[in-house]
Amino acid sequence: MTLDALPLHQGGAENLARLLAQALLAGHWQPGDVFPRELDIGAHFNVSRNQVRNALTSLTAAGLLERTAGRGTQVRDIGDWHLLDPLMSEWMSGLINLDPQLVSAIYAFRYSAEPVVAGLAAQAAQAEDLERLDNAFMGMEKTANSAEARADHAEYDVAFHDATYRASHNLVWRQMGHLLRPSIMALIHRSQHRTDTLDDSLARHRQVLEAIRNRDAHAAETAAREVLRRTAIDLGIVS
Amino acid sequence: MTLDALPLHQGGAENLARLLAQALLAGHWQPGDVFPRELDIGAHFNVSRNQVRNALTSLTAAGLLERTAGRGTQVRDIGDWHLLDPLMSEWMSGLINLDPQLVSAIYAFRYSAEPVVAGLAAQAAQAEDLERLDNAFMGMEKTANSAEARADHAEYDVAFHDATYRASHNLVWRQMGHLLRPSIMALIHRSQHRTDTLDDSLARHRQVLEAIRNRDAHAAETAAREVLRRTAIDLGIVS
DNA sequence: CTTGTACAAATGTCAGACATTTAATAGACT
DNA sequence: AGTCTATTAAATGTCTGACATTTGTACAAG
Numbered sequence: 001m002t003l004d005a006l007p008l009h010q011g012g013a014e015n016l017a018r019l020l021a022q023a024l025l026a027g028h029w030q031p032g033d034v035f036p037r038e039l040d041i042g043a044h045f046n047v048s049r050n051q052v053r054n055a056l057t058s059l060t061a062a063g064l065l066e067r068t069a070g071r072g073t074q075v076r077d078i079g080d081w082h083l084l085d086p087l088m089s090e091w092m093s094g095l096i097n098l099d100p101q102l103v104s105a106i107y108a109f110r111y112s113a114e115p116v117v118a119g120l121a122a123q124a125a126q127a128e129d130l131e132r133l134d135n136a137f138m139g140m141e142k143t144a145n146s147a148e149a150r151a152d153h154a155e156y157d158v159a160f161h162d163a164t165y166r167a168s169h170n171l172v173w174r175q176m177g178h179l180l181r182p183s184i185m186a187l188i189h190r191s192q193h194r195t196d197t198l199d200d201s202l203a204r205h206r207q208v209l210e211a212i213r214n215r216d217a218h219a220a221e222t223a224a225r226e227v228l229r230r231t232a233i234d235l236g237i238v239s
Numbered sequence: 240m241t242l243d244a245l246p247l248h249q250g251g252a253e254n255l256a257r258l259l260a261q262a263l264l265a266g267h268w269q270p271g272d273v274f275p276r277e278l279d280i281g282a283h284f285n286v287s288r289n290q291v292r293n294a295l296t297s298l299t300a301a302g303l304l305e306r307t308a309g310r311g312t313q314v315r316d317i318g319d320w321h322l323l324d325p326l327m328s329e330w331m332s333g334l335i336n337l338d339p340q341l342v343s344a345i346y347a348f349r350y351s352a353e354p355v356v357a358g359l360a361a362q363a364a365q366a367e368d369l370e371r372l373d374n375a376f377m378g379m380e381k382t383a384n385s386a387e388a389r390a391d392h393a394e395y396d397v398a399f400h401d402a403t404y405r406a407s408h409n410l411v412w413r414q415m416g417h418l419l420r421p422s423i424m425a426l427i428h429r430s431q432h433r434t435d436t437l438d439d440s441l442a443r444h445r446q447v448l449e450a451i452r453n454r455d456a457h458a459a460e461t462a463a464r465e466v467l468r469r470t471a472i473d474l475g476i477v478s
Numbered sequence: 479c480t481t482g483t484a485c486a487a488a489t490g491t492c493a494g495a496c497a498t499t500t501a502a503t504a505g506a507c508t
Numbered sequence: 509a510g511t512c513t514a515t516t517a518a519a520t521g522t523c524t525g526a527c528a529t530t531t532g533t534a535c536a537a538g
Contacts, residue, residue: 308500
């Protein structure tokens with residue numbers, strides 16, 4: 001893999017890190033591949049070696065690369081990537097073509113975790129949490145039937161899940177929800193959205209909301225599982 | 240707060256970052272305080288400005304600091320810290336006096352998450368996973384009855400939980416297990432360890448191991464919950 | 479065939495100058 | 509007196525070139 005396929009970069013050093021990270025996340029390099037040298041990267045994008053080093057430092061901190069003096073830079077195995085690193089989270093936002101292995105791993109995690117979170121939310125939710133969930137759900141309803149509001153619909157969908165994590169009133173789960181934001185967004189963007197599937201998705205979200213409002217932890221778990229089953233169908237993981 | 244109270248630093252730039260981070264985690268600076276300038280830090284520790292900048296870059300990435308050109312470096316609010324950042328995890332290891340609020344939040348998270356993880360492990364564990372769990376458990380047994388092997392016992396305990404997360408064969412859960420390592424270690428160190436409670440703890444861990452070996456997801460969930468109930472008692476959260 | 483040496487290539491580090499951003503200050507005009 | 513503007517100082521951000529250190533390789537001596 002060479003740098004030629006990458007789009008031209010413009011802006012600060014953060015953009016360079018983002019650009020390279022997204023190429024890695026999309027699977028343009030295989031684990032074990034040697035990464036281009038600092039000077040080559042700098043020459044290709046016409047930036048100083050400093051900026052290249054700053055960008056590579058970020059990628060290394062996120063576990064994407066391994067650098068050793070004299071040997072060069074290598075792409076690390078996916079298992080070593082720091083998926084929960086906020087940097088990673090930021091880079092994944094806006095990225096549509098995720099590595100399929102990542103997509104299924106993130107989906108599997110959410111399928112196991114979100115029912116628990118919804119259950120906790122049913123026990124711990126307060127008035128302001130319910131308000132957040134309500135707003136997000138109403139936004140989803142409002143934007144369901146127009147094609148041009150699709151981006152807004154995705155935002156409300158993410159906001160709904162974020163509000164669920166937040167309603168658990170646990171610091172760790174709340175961080176998880178924040179970190180998963182872009183992943184959830186990516187999953188939503190990969191989903192097929194026809195009119196009938198959207199109606200079904202809305203109905204399942206509504207059941208989560210109602211269960212949390214009724215403080216019924218068991219029902220919330222079940223409903224959250226149903227939402228994710230719908231997601232699996234839309235993703236093409238199952239039919 | 241000045242730098243004078245900090246121990247002298249020796250070694251690479253990583254040590255400097257660790258030193259400053261642990262000072263922050265110990266509460267030596269209050270949120271909103273201005274952090275010393277690059278040149279002052281460099282002069283105090285007798286290192287180049289480059290090393291200081293590298294260290295501060297790490298702390299900024301972890302959400303501990305906020306730096307703006309011209310204004311200086313500020314300590315961010317605790318709510319903005321990236322608790323799940325691998326860097327943070329590394330810096331927390333070795334710190335014993337965790338914030339009580341943090342302890343209970345982490346315990347609550349584990350109580351909700353680990354049963355699910357154990358269930359996944361029962362479904363997905365392979366031969367090598369069982370071997371890791373076996374080794375960790377046998378280590379726990381071997382070090383249970385001697386006071387001087389207490390540190391080793393804690394290591395095996397942590398290894399057991401890490402192996403459980405790993406056996407789930409999910410990339411995200413595996414990362415969680417890795418990130419929770421120092422937190423789990425801190426919880427173990429806070430626990431009371433008398434002989435009878437240790438026997439009870441061992442018995443409950445054994446049931447998790449057996450359930451995973453028998454591929455019984457439901458039993459694994461229940462057993463994991465029992466292990467954490469024991470932990471809660473040892474922590475003094477419940478009696 | 480092994481070992482040692484020299485060399486090349488890559489990342490790591492340093493020092494200094496300069497750029498940019500921000501806040502404070504002094505001064506001029508109304 | 510008050511307010512706007514220009515200047516200055518202080519901090520972080522960036523660039524550049526040189527040098528240090530680590531690693532892999534080629535080659536020759538034993």
